[in-house]
Amino acid sequence: MALKTYINSLEEVDENLQNLYKPKGEGFALDVEGEQDRQALREKIKEFRDNNTRLQEQLEQVQGRYSDIEDLDPSDLKAAIEAHKQVKEKEMIPAVEMDKLMNQRLQAERKKYESELQETKSVAQKLQSEMSRMTIEKTISESLNKVGQLQKGALSDVLRRAQNEIEVKDERLIDKSTGLSIDPNDWANDLLKNSPFFFTPNTGANSRGSSETVKVNPFAKETLNLTHQAKLYQENPAEAKRLAAAVGVPL
Numbered sequence: 001m002a003l004k005t006y007i008n009s010l011e012e013v014d015e016n017l018q019n020l021y022k023p024k025g026e027g028f029a030l031d032v033e034g035e036q037d038r039q040a041l042r043e044k045i046k047e048f049r050d051n052n053t054r055l056q057e058q059l060e061q062v063q064g065r066y067s068d069i070e071d072l073d074p075s076d077l078k079a080a081i082e083a084h085k086q087v088k089e090k091e092m093i094p095a096v097e098m099d100k101l102m103n104q105r106l107q108a109e110r111k112k113y114e115s116e117l118q119e120t121k122s123v124a125q126k127l128q129s130e131m132s133r134m135t136i137e138k139t140i141s142e143s144l145n146k147v148g149q150l151q152k153g154a155l156s157d158v159l160r161r162a163q164n165e166i167e168v169k170d171e172r173l174i175d176k177s178t179g180l181s182i183d184p185n186d187w188a189n190d191l192l193k194n195s196p197f198f199f200t201p202n203t204g205a206n207s208r209g210s211s212e213t214v215k216v217n218p219f220a221k222e223t224l225n226l227t228h229q230a231k232l233y234q235e236n237p238a239e240a241k242r243l244a245a246a247v248g249v250p251l
């Protein structure tokens with residue numbers, strides 16, 4: 001028989017189940033929240049009733065064994081039955097402990113779920129970050145190849161700068177400083193214009209006989225070359241001092 005969710009009087013339910021009800025209106029309502037909790041409670045109540053039924057059957061068996069013994073003191077029989085009943089009651093989960101047990105199990109499951117959810121979010125963030133990095137490197141590398149040829153070993157520095165300046169949102173490249181969408185080809189051209197030392201001399205607008213040759217700065221961290229520094233200082237000291245000063249290197 002299903003447990004009623006609302007009763008007019010506590011006498012309508014077994015005495016052992018009365019503590020599961022709380023006053024509500026003119027009657028009493030079952031103090032259980034959530035369908036899952038109600039299902040778990042039904043199972044516990046069924047277990048409780050089954051244990052009581054089994055205990056009653058055992059009691060009847062004890063009474064049957066002693067029913068034909070006329071000289072047995074009824075008080076001894078009553079004491080034996082009571083002792084047997086107390087032992088069995090200790091094996092059952094008291095109704096007052098049901099909520100506590102269920103709450104403990106629910107808390108354990110909730111912590112496990114939250115831990116797994118946090119781990120899943122962390123993995124997803126790492127994957128998203130890696131995908132963004134790969135998108136930036138692929139897109140910028142293709143654009144760099146269109147504007148010119150990089151110096152040997154300069155690609156890693158250029159891509160590092162791109163990662164610091166660009167992010168991916170909604171499959172678009174976004175300038176971190178402005179929050180605006182950018183064209184990777186424009187970014188590559190700006191790099192050629194503002195940091196020509198990343199490229200070989202015959203690159204972009206300065207190639208094919210242009211009067212302004214792109215110079216590689218041997219004093220810059222990205223293109224540091226001690227041999228070229230010494231050679232430039234011997235051939236053109238003024239130019240050497242100018243390039244060194246441009247990157248904050250005293251001569």
